Amino acid sequence: DAKTTQPTSMDCAEGRAANLPCNHSTISGNEYVYWYRQIHSQGPQYIIHGLKNNETNEMASLIITEDRKSSTLILPHATLRDTAVYYCIVKRGDYKLSFGAGTTVTVRA
């Protein structure tokens, strides 16, 4: 599976959009970009995934660059409950999920 690079941490203001970057320059054509988050002492929560088109659901939007070497997860209106570690994972659909260090996002009032 392709490796990903995420910032270690980031702060964002409550009510504002949070843009979380992820670099995956070695991604293969059949690998998807998945985003999960883990709130402290809980199991990870699925957020969104995509192949090459931008995706949106009730939680977030996923923007994938045309060359697919990077992506951005957008939380449109961050709340205090969005404070968590966010994981960007690139993998084939039938492969297991492997977690890196992720980005620790702190939403501040």
Next chain:
Amino acid sequence: GAVVSQHPSWVICKSGTSVKIECRSLDFQATTMFWYRQFPKQSLMLMATSNEGSKATYEQGVEKDKFLINHASLTLSTLTVTSAHPEDSSFYICSARADNRNTEAFFGQGTRLTVV
């Protein structure tokens, strides 16, 4: 999203005893289940992958005789930590996936194991 339930949420056991953790998919049939372990301030580490009706596949460095995995049905997988020691104290998390195509995996709430 689909619901995956783990039981118990936390357990304290004596050194040398065995502990069983259950993982259930409540509203879907899980052909594949995964078991992870997470130490404090670290990321999740995959321990093993289990498919219903077949033996689990363990990641390198994970002792299969110590961490027994059974995936007897499409809705239940169990992880038994045998002869637990204090160094086995960790947060154990399961996840389940409906099939092997491009579907997301859903996670249980985790089990905090403390071995004293």
